[in-house]
Amino acid sequence: MGRVISDKFIKDLQEEGRLHELTKKVQNDDTLMLALRGHYINVYYRGGSILNLSEQDNGYAARFDTNYSKEKSLDLPHSTIKTAEDCSNWVAALSGLKEIMNSYFATKRKSEREFQQLVAWENNRSIISNETEYFITDIEFADRDQGAKLDMVGLKWLSGHRRDETRCTPVLIEMKYGIGAYDGDAGIAKHITDLEGILANPVKRESINKTIEDQFDQLLKLQLVDFNKHARYNRALVSGRPEVIFLLANHNPRSKRLLNILEEIKEPADFDLRFFNASFAGYGMHNARMLGLNDFKELLRQLAS
The missing domain is CATH 3.30.920 (Metal Transport, Frataxin; Chain A)
Incomplete structure (x- = not known):
């Protein structure tokens, strides 16, 4: 790539x-x-x-x-x-x-792009970056050969697995700022459909994994990712089932638009679909704050009731 x-x-x-x-x-x-x-x-x-x-x-x-x-x-x-x-x-x-x-x-505000950079900074370089379980290797990721266009890509590395460099999984993130970005040609349903086409292909999936892996390695060499590496750290290896995360910034809980869209979404076959439910305030990403489709729809129902 x-x-x-x-x-x-x-x-x-x-x-x-x-x-x-x-x-x-x-x-x-x-x-x-x-x-x-x-x-x-x-x-x-x-x-x-x-x-x-x-x-x-x-x-x-x-x-x-x-x-x-x-x-x-x-x-x-x-x-x-x-x-x-x-x-x-x-x-x-x-x-x-x-x-x-x-x-x-x-x-001429570009709020979504500003927040992409903030998410990358909080998880890669901020005072809490060592505590989070996600690292962002790229924003505004686009590759014509693979047909991939994503707001952010990176890897998930659980805190309990940090001594095992083979336990890193690929992460693809779409950010939506405000409820107006949920539907249409660049909406949630369209992104899921596009990603199903990409991630169902083993060759494309492996290419994305390798890109994330190599980017993470180079960012570490430039000291642009901060976490506590173990003494014998060599290189993080990215593999396994991808995780696709929708990060919805400044959602209006009184709106039913998001729930109506998600009611039509089915669980994808080739990746884990997750929705980031922030840990109080901020964008530090932890596995425990990622909700599956059904759990997220239930949360939305509670908010709308």
Whole structure:
């Protein structure tokens, strides 16, 4: 699927590499997220790409999405990063680019994408990340070959299994922000149907597993996932029956729209369908807070009564 980056790219992002200052910035700035995209990386801010770096023969092409600044003239650093100093110039520019994006998002909100990044941060890098049982390896995941387009992918690794690196299972997450996102062409029923077509294919399923596994390994090398590894940790291995989670942000409990949609849904044959019922407030994900279809429908009935 080509979502991991080359060894050369990884080395340049690691200590003493010419891109290391950017990695250090992401490690120390909780508003930023680095995502692996094969021959390029995206650095996200509030769910939008603040910096795109593409690997080239002579260095890295650097790009800021000028759609965020159509009415402003920009004085950006050089578009090719060849040295550590070039990288430093882009890191220095990030604070100004954040302000440009803040102005854009003030009138054109992208709430679902912002919350995707928040979920990834809480489970990967926050003060409680070692306690959660899910790790996010990618957001805005898309792969034409597999027909896969997902809000988030990652792995589930139960706290009681952390000494066994073979006990990691693949997780595919769809986030819906507000009740208006539940139906239609990008609604819950359509996502389930699409995923049934993908995950029924063993080759596609294995390809997704390998991508998640490799991404997790590279994010660990960049110190962008935080959990207590045992002394002989080598590499997490992703396998087994996938889990598809719907993460429904800011649901209106007085609405019956969600229950009406789910009443028509049948249990999928090739994956475990789950709905995240938050542990009080926050997005730290635990296996105990994942409800199956029938349990979730019963909860909705109780809320609506």
